[in-house]
Amino acid sequence: MKNVLYFAIMALAIIGAGELQSWTFALTILNLCIISAIMALGVNIQWGYAGIFNVGIMGFAALGGVAAVLVSQPPIPEAWSAGGSGLGLALLAFLATIAAVIVLRVKTRGMLRKLGTVAIVVGGFFLTRYFFDPAAGAIESVNAAKAGNIGGLGLPIMLSWLVGGLFAAGGAWVVGKVALGLRSDYLAIATLGIAEIIVAVLKNEDWLARGVKNVAGLKNGVVPTAYDLQQTEWFQTLAGQVNIDVITASSLFVKLIYAGMFTVVLLVILYLSERALRSPWGRMMRAIRDNRDAAAAMGKDVTRRHLQTFIIGSAVVGIAGAMLTTLEGQFTPGSYQPLRFTFLIWVMVVVGGSGNNWGSILGAFLIWFVWVEAEQIGGHVMNAVTWFMAEDSELRATLIDRAAHLRLLLMGLILLLVLRFSPRGLIPEKNSA
Amino acid sequence: MHDILNALALYSNYVIVPGLAYGSQLALGALGVTLIYSILRFSNFAHGDTMAFGTMLTIAVTNVFLGWGISAGPLPTALLALPFGILGTVAFVLLTDRLVYRYYRKVKAASIVLMMASVGIMFIINGIVRVAYGPAERKFFDGERFIIKARAFKEMTGLDEGLAIRSTQAITVVVALVVMIALFWFLQKSRTGKAMRAYSDNEDLALLSGVNPDKVVMVAWIIAAALATIAGVLYGLDKSFKPFTYFQLLLPIFASAIVGGIGNPIGAIAGGFVIAFSEMGVTYAYKRFLAYLGPDGWVPDSLMQLLSTDYKFAVSFVILVLVLLVRPTGIFKGKVL
Known part of the structure; x- marks a missing residue:
């Protein structure tokens, strides 16, 4: 019951953003919330099910992103x-x-x-x-x-969601083979390194996907662009009927289509994850996580299971990475930052409740919402905090300018508070399964 | 003969001298990581950002000094400000220990929980540094730039290749050497140092012998904060200060600590130099170097560069993986818990 309430509050928050700020803004948040939720599910499979500490999420998301380019660009x-x-x-x-x-x-x-x-x-x-x-x-x-x-294959970009998952799975297989036998903090450092290397390759190998010159204007093939919609007659009449101006309406319409498609993917992955969690396989994974030696003594091949989980989780992150690039319509290797693509996802999983898929989704929605809104609100907060300074004070202007970074501090605080006072997260893992 | 000397000068100028400086910076960073690991038993993800925090404080004090007209003459003013930067960082780090880590020690939490808590601290420091100083790159070096200028070297030796030694490089090596000697003296000879080694070796036995765990942990944080600040300031003087670069230093620093044998101070220093020289050596373009050594008039067609400098992370990573596969305890025996 409490959990339904959490999701209801979350929905209200997004609706509130739509009413108070703008609906385009709210839908942008929603789309990224869903993508974040899929990434968080992937991390939850690794951390929540099997206790694998992967700090290379950014790298797998980037592999998904490059898949979008290689699939959809014209040859x-x-x-x-x-x-x-x-x-x-x-x-x-x-x-x-x-x-x-x-x-x-x-x-x-x-x-x-x-x-x-x-x-x-x-x-x-x-x-x-x-x-x-x-x-x-x-x-x-x-x-x-x-x-x-x-160039690419010139195929519909939706195909890249699968290909992105495969790319990430391939990358995870290589990393896992090398690093999974190691202790947890060595694995963490190895994954941190591999993510940096993947992004460095994408930045510098111009022949592959243009490196830091970026690939813009990815052809979608299925979802029309907002601009194309504005030109069609039926859409202009539709916008007239609901009484919204054509430009806003087209942007809302496109975002809604994406939201629908992303939700389908999210639900499919959620369903599969839940099934896996309740299956004998899920039980075995939890047994390995909670007592590795005992599981090994029962004849479970711990390293092999870990590799399997690592690959599945990374593939899910890769799918989300490809979806993100699809949504943005461009591939910018420089935008892959570990704080945003690795550690923020970790905050989502921990806050939501490690081991619980619904928790990961809630955590992703909540944290992404706060992350975006904090950037907006940071400026106002800083404005209030610096009230005693002169209006035209240079220091005050700089501080307000940099206030967006306050959200990093906020994320750290949230993570520490949850770890300390509610280590099992908002929706804790169920004990009986 | 002349050609060989020229090649040597060239190589020293671009690999050996910068490698020594970079290696010292990594070694100081890795010492801090290894110390926290051996006493508190977790990998501190906030170490790179602690370096950034200390450097930021030091730059702030430097600016105050410059405003008062105080400078260190030919040396960078930041060296005068360094002690204040260290004090501030120590205070901050002890505060984080008091508010965050102490609780997890008390409940004997798994090391991975401490590691996650350090991620939280990392976020917080990131926020503080970026709000207080902005994400941009800054240089804060002043004073004499060079000890030996390339041209002076050429005139002195009559070679075609110059060997420039920047004062920041010399300062880095000297300061690092002094700090390392002091640290080893402390760990080997002083009462607290011995208590720390005992605590790291066998916690229960040390507690039985009356070692005060709170004091050991506190001293470990103080030393780690001081090392982080010194490493950060030296790196910033030598190159420049940019918060994100300091976060990225985490990888080579961890690699140094693990390659040398985590928990082992000598290993941390050796690891720092191994990583630094491999990075420099692999990403250096050997074209002119080989041209000197090859037959007269012959010049290689390509740059003869093994990997472009953008892949320097890959170098530390590959070495890290190799060492973990071949000798998981590191070059000098560290611990494998």
Whole structure:
């Protein structure tokens, strides 16, 4: 009952934002709330179900984002003919290196194995670079001002939600293989590192998705843009009937379509997560989380289960990442900041209640709402706090200007207060399942 | 012979000298992380931001000093302000311990809870620094820029390549050396230092022998805050102060601590230099270096750079992963709890 009340309050808050501020603003918040909720569900699968401390959420969200570009951008045949064969050869060299290392490590022992591995890795690195560098250069010089990358497949962008999940799952498999056997804080640092590396690759490999030059104007294919809507006759008459001006109406309409689609995805993932949680698999995961040694003694392969959960959770984050890029219609690697994409999601999960899917959703809605509104309200607060200063005081102007950063402080306070006084979160995990 | 010396000067100028300075900064940071880990037994995610906080305070005091017309002559004024920055940071860190961490020690919470609490502190410091100082990049260096200028070096030695040593690099190495010696003296010889080592080794036994845990924890925080401030100020003098960069330093610092063997101070220092030199060495473009060493008139076609400088995180990460796979306790035996 209490939980229904929480969600009702949340709905009222968003409606309130719509009434008091503007409906476009409220719907923007709502859409991002839903995306955040999906990310939080992914993290909850890792942390709540299995106790895996992943601080690389940003990286998996970015992998989802790049999937949106690679799926939806129109193909650029010139780029492929310029550098495609080189890229292919580089990929072959890379795979051959990995294969050679695996064969060597299976077949040989001792000194030969160690030295051989080093030799093959170094040799493979240079061989890959030998094919890769000219190919990347050639691709980047094709129509450099507008493209300079390999383009995409020209498919509907919704497909990228799946592909984004697959990308993130692939990334998670590699990271998990390396890092999951480690202690929890080593895993945390390893994931922190891999996220930075993924974003660094996306920023610097211009041939892939234009790096920091960004990809704007992603074609949607399904949902019309607000501008296109304004041109159609039926929409103009519709806007006239409900008595809203066409520009506002079109923006609201597009946002509502997205909200609907995102909600469907959220519900599907929520349903699957709940099913998994109640299944024997979910019970096993909780057993592993609560007493790893006992679970291992019962014959459960702890590391393998952890890898599985890590991949599933990351895939969910990847899906959300692709949805975010779809919504924004552009891919900007520079916007991936760990505070926003990793630690904020953590605050959502902890505040909502780790281990409880409904809690994660509530936490995501609540925290995103506060995060956005705090930016708005911060300025007013600072204005009030600095009342004693002169109107034209430079210090006062700077402080008001920077007040948006107050929300970082607020998030820290919320996290600490919840950890201290309500460590199980707003909607605690149910004990019986 | 001349060519070899030229190549050496070139390499020193771009890799060895900056690497020494960067390594010292990382080592100081890693010492703080390792100390908190060995006494409080958690990875402190707020350490990078503690560095930013200390640096911010030091810059503020520096500006006050400059306003009063006080400066340190050829040395940067920030060195005079440093003690005040340390005091402020120590006070802040002790306050966070009192308000946040102490409770979790009392209820004997799992280390992951402490780690999350440190994420909360990280957010708070981020907010404070950005509201008080803004997110922009700042330089606060004043005084003499160079100890040896590139041209003076060329004239002195008759080589074609210059070797410049910036005063911030020398200051970093000297200060780091002094701080490390003081720290080791403290840990090895003083009564409190011995108590800390005992507490880190075996908490129960240390408590039985009458070690006061509150005092040990307090001293650990004080030292960690001082180290963080010094590392932050030295890094800021050498490069520049930008809150987000300091947050990002967390990765190489953690890597240093783990590579050296977490919980082991000597390991933290060794790890700092390993990470710094690998980062510098792998991202350096060897084109001109090789041109000197190769046959006359030959110049490599490409930059001969293993990885672009944007991937320096990847270097610390790869080393970290390799060490964890091959020798999880680090180069010097740290702990694996």
